[in-house]
Amino acid sequence: MTVSPQLGALLHRSLRVYQVWGANTEVGKTVFSTILCGLTSTYRPDEKTAFLKPVSTGPAHEADGRHIPRFLPGIHSETLYQFDLPVSPHLAAQVSQKNTPSDKEVLSGILDFASCHASPNSGWLFIETAGGVHSPGPSGTTQADLYRPLRLPAILIGDAKLGGIAQTISAFESLKLRGYDVELVLLFQNDTYQNHSYLTPYFRENHSIPVQTAPLPPPFASSNPQSDTRNMQAYYTSTVTLSSLSSIPAHLSSSHKSRISRLESMPSTASQTIWYPFTQHQHLTRDRITVIDSAKDSHFDTLDPGTPSKSLLRPMFDGSASWWTQGLGHGNPTLSLAAAYAAGRYGHVMFAEAVHEPALALAETMLSGMRNERLKRVFYSDNGSTGVEVAVKMALGASRGRYRHGWEGEGMKKKAGVIGLKGSYHGDTMGAMDCSEPGVYNERVEWYEGKGAWLESPGVSDPLFQRTLVKVVRASPELFAGKRGHAHQSKDELDWSGLPVVFDEVFTGIYRLGRFCAASFLGVDPDISVHAKLLTGGLLPLSVTLASESVFRSFLSDDKSEALLHGHSYTAHAVGCQVALESLKEMIKMEENGEWDWALSSQHKSDDQSHRASSQQPDQVVGSRVWSVWSHELVEWLSWQREKGVEGVWALGTVLAIHMGCAGSSAGYKSTAARGLQAALLRGSDSDGSVHSRVLGNVLYLMAGQTTTEETVRRVERLIRQGLGDITR
CATH class of the missing domain: 3.40.50.300 (P-loop containing nucleotide triphosphate hydrolases)
Structure with missing residues (x-):
């Protein structure tokens, strides 16, 4: 509930x-x-x-x-x-x-x-x-x-x-x-x-x-x-x-007083102690630090001065799903019990050349859920950024092995790079940053050397362009073999061709956009896929990098230096794996039970029912479902609010992105155009509560969890309408 x-x-x-x-x-x-x-x-x-x-x-x-x-x-x-x-x-x-x-x-x-x-x-x-x-x-x-x-x-x-x-x-x-x-x-x-x-x-x-x-x-x-x-x-x-x-x-009185005193002193202490991520502390005042006492389902309980007849703790909708990780609700007892079970049974155990049940069962569940015949191997790491680092090492290592003769020569290693999308972001570790074009995230990082070519799609998030790009790369191995290399032609259709294709599904995967695998929207399967965020339902940090057998085989050698020499002390942490396993089982069951059917429009519902009735391949039905928890009425209404600063709106699965603009304000991460709506949502209303949200420059994004109810989403929608009205008066 x-x-x-x-x-x-x-x-x-x-x-x-x-x-x-x-x-x-x-x-x-x-x-x-x-x-x-x-x-x-x-x-x-x-x-x-x-x-x-x-x-x-x-x-x-x-x-x-x-x-x-x-x-x-x-x-x-x-x-x-x-x-x-x-x-x-x-x-x-x-x-x-x-x-x-x-x-x-x-x-x-x-x-x-x-x-x-x-x-x-x-x-x-x-x-x-x-x-x-x-x-x-x-x-x-x-x-x-x-x-x-x-x-x-x-x-x-x-x-x-x-x-x-x-x-x-x-x-x-x-x-x-x-x-x-x-x-x-x-x-x-x-x-x-x-x-x-x-x-x-x-x-x-x-x-x-x-x-x-x-x-x-x-x-x-x-x-x-x-x-x-x-x-x-x-x-x-x-x-x-x-x-x-x-x-x-x-x-009891002393305990009560100490609890309140600690909560009220936390902003001041934090402002002198904590170095926050993605924050310009020059503008961070104590009153802007949100004190979270606890969280339940889709809400935080945050400190509010209140009055004698009101609670000092105010419920606040977690509008970023706690930085995109929250899926099964804060304080989910099933996940808490899974974590306690694994902590009691294993704690943390070393993973190199060993195996334990949570890691193996999770690997099997991930590969099965992806429905991608290419993916056969699972590599564990700690978070999405390091998962991308692993993916890049896999892809570069496989390419170097195949095109070794064509890539040999002075400076060739330094010239190796990626083909990616403009505006992409893959995390803040050095290798992940180098996979993105120069921008605000990396322009002041002295070691940054953007390595690649970044292409701009002809439309906003156009799946056809991405699918076409993948097909062209796979069909054109001669473009990447180098002057002295030879294009590799394989009879195995599951072998990578041209270049290994990497999909970063750290944010988009595992039902965030409504499907287990976001690649299904494109109609092509990657050779390497990275997953985190919703993997553990929002409880623990964990990431998996999935790879094809052909990519895996490229690292096989009698020389240990040619192995994938990457790892972490907490690789395949048993507690994280057990929680992730329970999280995936729960979300898969939710999909099978139709618990998100309320988010389908009437047309989508009827289409989905006809698919279920006529299809002889039920596994393919999942890929046909396209839904959003955000109502069509809200999206349509936002689309007509240009005079209120709305320049665009995008909704899919649990995600809603509102692109804001104003005269003299540029788009991008440095923009402050979305701050007004963010502040209005934070103020909220007595009847519908308030919303804690994050902005990406001129984009205010909101997302629900996979267990967020329709009633809660509609309350947030009313606050969005009210908030836009407040900032224009």
């Missing part, structure tokens, strides 16, 4: 909000919540304490939300959703006559309740979950994922019973995997099992988390309710005065 912009992390300056989790059911969450409310209500008499139970099951008269006001009458306590059946919330909701609340509705209710209690004199709010950490909510989403967008600091109630040590540690690790900060562990002091004697040093020494214990409450005697009430009242009266528990409010 992608949470709408107004549903973000919850952090108020004066209201200290903590979420109470249980290592299991029946561990005493409500008893400890009552103790916490009692402790904080006397900590500072001028502050108020409130309690919220978002979801409760069982008879209403036994609801947890009614327990606290029974023993602490001054505490405001509420339950948002009460289901009568005493079972898991998802089952109780199914059999209930009431409408099952969505995750969004549950979160909205919590935010509304907190907002009502936030004021300059507000104090505390404790939000108690139901059952264990992974007990399902009403919709079936486990609570650990359901409440993740709020990113509330957690208080974990440990299990004091037999087996409770394992339950408590497992619950803690589940919360940690999802980015929760556990501030305190509480559990009963059960002298029979002594769980606290193990858990106290475990959490203190391994995680710097304090553990506090409370005596077991009096046993419940159903035959005498009045006596039970008196006994519990006496229990709470004595427990909240224990010196061992008296430090809890101060600890």
Whole structure:
């Protein structure tokens, strides 16, 4: 689920909000919540304490939300959703006559309740979950994922019973995997099992988390309710005065204050400490540094001064998909678990002349997904730029081997270069920069020696031109053999011809433009292909360079110096490979399940359905799908906004590029023509949130993730329309 912009992390300056989790059911969450409310209500008499139970099951008269006001009458306590059946919330909701609340509705209710209690004199709010950490909510989403967008600091109630040590540690690790900060562990002091004697040093020494214990409450005697009430009242009266528990409010208050203080000091500290990429620091003021506290799905939670009734954290759409990498949503639990699994199983293991399952399985999945019979080999590196470096070494090495006699001679090696496209960019390592024409990215780099010829297509991103260029190169080996060389003619149609053809799909590949392989738009297959960015779904840096068998064979020799002598210490990092494998599996499944069908126009949908019905080769159907998450209405509207500075618009897959211009402003990377629209999107609106975006000179680009919902995209589209209006008034 992608949470709408107004549903973000919850952090108020004066209201200290903590979420109470249980290592299991029946561990005493409500008893400890009552103790916490009692402790904080006397900590500072001028502050108020409130309690919220978002979801409760069982008879209403036994609801947890009614327990606290029974023993602490001054505490405001509420339950948002009460289901009568005493079972898991998802089952109780199914059999209930009431409408099952969505995750969004549950979160909205919590935010509304907190907002009502936030004021300059507000104090505390404790939000108690139901059952264990992974007990399902009403919709079936486990609570650990359901409440993740709020990113509330957690208080974990440990299990004091037999087996409770394992339950408590497992619950803690589940919360940690999802980015929760556990501030305190509480559990009963059960002298029979002594769980606290193990858990106290475990959490203190391994995680710097304090553990506090409370005596077991009096046993419940159903035959005498009045006596039970008196006994519990006496229990709470004595427990909240224990010196061992008296430090809890101060600890929680200090933690809350430190969190806010750190967030507010980060821009100043960062401006004196960090050297940012692609940034002219001469113009970078502290107020322009975005403080990101957390991220969920397609949004950041960023620091905003706010007011007492508003959260200090503002949800902001991640308009660059975190520099083109984000695909399956920030904080994706499947990818987080995959990373933890591989880290626990392997860590990092050396890869030269070795193999491990994540690397092999990922290589097989990539080659299968490409549907390119030429590509047979996979080389791992760390990022897109180094992946391009590898590709260039492969291509030059293969060409040198084939045209060795024609290329021999003084200075010939220095003259070797690439045939590329004008305006191209392949990264910032030296070799990758040399594959691009002179420009702002490399003109001040002293070692830059642009090596190649860069051709300009007759139209904007014209696929026919690129396809024709590849075919001409492959059909004309005599152009590249040199004066003393001989054109190579191979009977193998998969052998490279003319020159090895390299496609840089670091940005465009793996569904960024709507297809697994962007080369399918051109109708030709490369000999070498580079992939990164979406490869790991936005979680870890990793790149693969895929090569044909004929390119690979050109490096075979008895002389080791003729091998591809390139590598990295973290080559085929097992954690990255495992995450990438899960990422690819998930996106392939999304395509197979038609989860992007909403982005197809009606015409494309009908065309696609007819293809599915008539084609005998279903693998080819994928290549026929052309779609964009950005609506045709928006693209058409933008196309008519020339008087507002729009000079062009381009949309495909998840990408939207808006070319801006203004009188006296030149195009290109140094242009500031897109800054006005960028600032307007950052301001946003109360109803639709805001957008964090990047600009490439006069081009403002936006992109969604592969899991971004249609509702979220339409909100951003409304902000684009509003933003263009704001900058022209």
